[in-house]
Amino acid sequence: MNYLAIVGTNSEVSTNRMLLQFMQEHFKAAAQLELYEIKDLPAFYEAEDDQVPQEVEALSAKILQADGVIIATPEYDHAIPAVLKSALEWISYTSQALTDKPVLIVGASHGALGSSRAQAHLRQILDSPELAARIMPSSEFLLGKSQAAFNASGTLIYEDKLAELDEIFREFVLFTEIITKLLSEKAVIKKDKKFAWQTQKA
Template sequence: MMNLLAIVGTNSDQSTNRKLLQFIQKHFAEKANIELYEIKDIPAFNKPVDKTAPAEVQDLSDKIREADGVIISSPEYNHSVPAILKSTLEWLSYTTQPLIDKPVMLTGASYGRLGSSRAQAHLRQILDAPELKARIMPSSEFLVGFSLQAYDEDGKLSDPKKIEELEGIFNEFIHFVDITNQLVSANPSQQKTQSFSWEKNE
């Protein structure tokens, strides 16, 4: 069975994105092993002189490398993704670069109507940067609006249409992971690991 890593894109104690990933983990338990990952203890990014990842970042990086694919669920702060998620991605791009060629699916939940739409658009552009170079599943978008009201007591999405939509996207992702991993094993990106720097990028 496929192994997926599901990253909670916030450091908040209360998060409807965590809830969403918990639901995905449970709902698709027969299709994939999904491990939830918290980034709240990852330190704020600050360019390390020796380009070495702190232990927390190395741990995340190892998990990403081991996984067949990654799901990131992000809230929306100020039309964008939270600083803590951005910081995590900066660490990864600056040190170990485990997301290069990794299949990624994006989801998001927000308290308001828009369901993190702008955050997802930013996150796509960020993950597309050459030093991250994730393989983001195209033409897919899963947005949970009014997320405080979206779940029942068991943490299940209460709208059956929403579940159906998610099932469609998730099934597609399973195939996307397979196809992408075939594609990249045939034609892998040159890893820039340990040599990348925004400073030397002439």
């Protein structure tokens, strides 16, 4: 599996980035994770079709090429960061590259709740008609007290959370396989479908 792992913040120092970096190394035998930084994307504005920023086109291409997407979000004022909302607005307004794309949401925060409200907010956004991502159900990974969660080498040291992350990632790989198979079969059915007027004899 090839996953695009989006760092959902423009902060230079982030435990959400550390979480994705750990996942990239920890799960390298099962999947390839490419980290993507949204901090260099311009703020969203209504661009003409031929004036979409190159950075946005590059992000869309990466999403389309990936088997699935992992988004790590912090929580700012009970919601996702504005920079992440802006990135999703670009995708919604232009390529709609997240449509039917398997998505796993994870999040880390300095507090005890581990970005739970931001993750709920993100699920609502990804479920909107213009994004329509395939979000893995019942799969919250909430890393609270994240400032103490990693050692000097970037390893997640909370054993209970590591076991939880292992299980969620295993399920996400399976979820990706199921969604990929579902969409391929759906495409075949759609291709072979005939309307009544096409099958009637004159």
